[in-house]
Amino acid sequence: MSALSIRLVLVVAAALVDADGRVLMAQRPEGKTLAGLWEFPGGKVEPGERPEDTLIRELAEELSITVREPCLAPLTFASHAYPDFHLLMPLYICRRWEGIPQSREGQSLRWQRPGALRELPMPPADLPLIPFLIDLLGP
Numbered sequence: 001m002s003a004l005s006i007r008l009v010l011v012v013a014a015a016l017v018d019a020d021g022r023v024l025m026a027q028r029p030e031g032k033t034l035a036g037l038w039e040f041p042g043g044k045v046e047p048g049e050r051p052e053d054t055l056i057r058e059l060a061e062e063l064s065i066t067v068r069e070p071c072l073a074p075l076t077f078a079s080h081a082y083p084d085f086h087l088l089m090p091l092y093i094c095r096r097w098e099g100i101p102q103s104r105e106g107q108s109l110r111w112q113r114p115g116a117l118r119e120l121p122m123p124p125a126d127l128p129l130i131p132f133l134i135d136l137l138g139p
Contacts, residue, residue: 007085012051013042014059014067015075015129017095021137022111025120026062029106038110038120040091040129041101051090059097062105066098076132080125087125093136115139 016024025038043058045051052069059067071094078089103109112120114133 006081009085009087010045010051011042011087011089012045012055012058012092013040013089013126013129014055014072014092014094015040015133016059016065016097016101017093017137018111020111022113023117023133023137024063024101025110025112025117026103027108027110034123036121037123039123039126042089052092055092059094062103062107063101063109064099064104065101067094068096071096075136076129078125078128080128082125089125091129091132113139 018024024041026041027038028035030036041059041062042055043062045054052072055072056067056069059065072092073094075091075093077091078087080087101109110120114130114137117130117133118127
């Protein structure tokens with residue numbers, strides 16, 4: 001595939017941080033691409049949708065929590081070439097939300113300290129985000 005014909009996919013993700021400085025991770029359920037790997041919650045930005053709106057929608061759909069836009073702070077982004085597309089993924093930090101995160105799509109959830117994130121098998125695009133979380137939150 002030439003550089004001109006590669007498909008760009010925009011996905012937005014959140015590092016939900018609890019009062020103890022742990023980050024919520026979600027395990028991709030069976031039947032999905034990269035099933036079994038742990039990732040930051042979020043989802044694909046739909047045409048005409050702002051990344052912040054996508055994240056608010058996806059967190060409500062996946063985790064039954066309400067997030068307000070002022071509680072989303074951009075931290076960094078991942079840019080990763082997969083074999084059939086290129087992923088661009090902004091990562092937002094969120095420390096305040098309403099409700100208790102719970103799985104609504106069959107995914108397992110786990111609160112993890114930033115320094116222990118590398119212990120989880122993760123998609124390649126997520127791995128470069130870990131040092132930014134450790135710098136911000138500590139190990």
